[in-house]
Amino acid sequence: MAPVAERSLRIGELARLAGTTPRTVRYYEEIGLLAEGGERESGEHRSYDAGDVERLREILRLKSLLGLTLDELRRVMQGEDARAVRRREWQETSDPAERQRIRTEALAHLDSLLVLVRRRKGELEALESELRERRERARSASA
Amino acid sequence: MAPVAERSLRIGELARLAGTTPRTVRYYEEIGLLAEGGERESGEHRSYDAGDVERLREILRLKSLLGLTLDELRRVMQGEDARAVRRREWQETSDPAERQRIRTEALAHLDSLLVLVRRRKGELEALESELRERRERARSASA
């Protein structure tokens, strides 16, 4: 099994796997939404791993589905990145109060995302039922 | 009752009622997404009615919820505008074949919108269930 995970991806592959373009990847790096791919001399090729694909996919998904700006996305992704930190903190303590704090933080982050998702879903459902109603009226128009 | 319907609205009121800005209204007019508000000398104030509020609201809603570009929106709204035409044609004929054709057109338009709405809703539901799963795992993290 060839390990795909060790920075073996070039920018074109990353973009293709995530469903976007190299230009978008470079732009996200420029504004600090994606990491700079480690140390790299100017002119050298960027390299990525499977984790970068996941992160980019999540960014594009939240942007598309929730309509967030890249500035808002940056904040959200900081909350996502804090996940790894919390995971480590969780392992390093056994204090119940500490663990409770970490858990509360994680839940707050997920809940704030869920609020946005549910609001959108509600709006889409309202739109869907209006369209269905119109469809039914058109379908059963007098004879 | 003061009739709100007779072009008594100025651009600021239209924008406020539809949840956007005067600049956006002018831009949509410029690219042909909103009508030019009848005859008007350059420099004169634009005026709108309740129908314009409805149309603008629908445009903003489809743009936000479906992520359409203004070019795509223009096509969709042409399909919406054809509604009035179909309604008239429907009244003016009693030929069953003609009426069937009109009905088929209306259904095709609504179905194409419903496809987009349902696809989005499905994607949002998938995202929601992933977030809920993560939430549950965080909530019930060992002790």
Place this chain on the structure above:
DNA sequence: TTGCTCCTCACGTCACGTGAGGTGGC
């Protein structure tokens, strides 16, 4: 008459797209 809103340029911004000209790796 005084505010407030409107008008038309026109430049700025966000999130990229699209060449231009050159270098790097299978």
Place this chain on the structure above:
DNA sequence: TTGCTCCTCACGTCACGTGAGGTGGC
């Protein structure tokens, strides 16, 4: 060596935001 993809500017585009300077209606 030949393609293909990559690199860095840098200008273009879409969908507006934001003044600048002036005019219009309750």
